Amino acid sequence: MEDLDRQIIELLSVDGRMSYTDLGRATGLSTSAVHQRVRRLEERGVIRGYRAIVDHDALGLPLTAFISVSPLDPAAPDDVPERLTGLGDLEACHSVAGVESYILKARVGSPGDLEDLLARVRAAANVSTRTTVVLSTPWEGRPVPPERRG
């Protein structure tokens, strides 16, 4: 990973809509050179896409929760992620090393919606759940800068 690529990634992590012209000015490359590098980063899967960062409160989804999941039948084949896909309200699904098997991140509108979601999760994947409600989020989604080599 070249230094120029890391610079470009860092800039696009902070402002995903920055123009190739501005990226060029910031990196000392021409517009088309930057464009070429970005295309290659996208093709290689280093840059996976671009997203608008949205305020969940404004969207009517003020309640965030982490749901830890344990399969009830340890003998059953583990297809929990597949069963939870398309359930809605779930932003992430991590397989973890710990007491439980998965950690889910949920965004809902109200405690009632969370109650509904938990019922749907348990039913869809045959699991028990342990839920941790988020009270506030001092910071989130902060881009972790790419590793620098000495």
Add this chain to the structure above:
Amino acid sequence: MEDLDRQIIELLSVDGRMSYTDLGRATGLSTSAVHQRVRRLEERGVIRGYRAIVDHDALGLPLTAFISVSPLDPAAPDDVPERLTGLGDLEACHSVAGVESYILKARVGSPGDLEDLLARVRAAANVSTRTTVVLSTPWEGRPVPPERRG
């Protein structure tokens, strides 16, 4: 929140670099109408920014972990988030209702880096930690669609 705004937000959540022209085509609005709406969504703070989504493996940060944090001195003023800001490697900090006080999300390069980070977290905020290592991430950062009204 109007339906057109929700449509625009959904489109920009999936492709944060979509052009105003394409947004117009997708929503049936003129380019300038879309542009005006996006500007207002940004000004109101509904759209908080745009980010490139980056593959952490490719950046040399293949190890993700959730760190649950408990203050050692419950009498001390709670400024954990401030103390952890700028520590690096931390992507998020949530204040939570549960046995522990905070959940942190970390991205590091190796178990050794995680060990270092945990020491820094404990020292900086005077806390004990409980860490859950992520083994794999079936999905993450999936945009939760804005609430639809019946």
Add this chain to the structure above:
DNA sequence: AATGAAAGGGGTCATTG
């Protein structure tokens, strides 16, 4: 609040070094 037009700048590609 949306439209359409006009002016300027950026994206895109082929070519060259």
Add this chain to the structure above:
DNA sequence: CAATGACCCCTTTCATT
């Protein structure tokens, strides 16, 4: 792999409704 130049499309603004 980067730079240049040309062309086209998009962005941006403004007057109009």
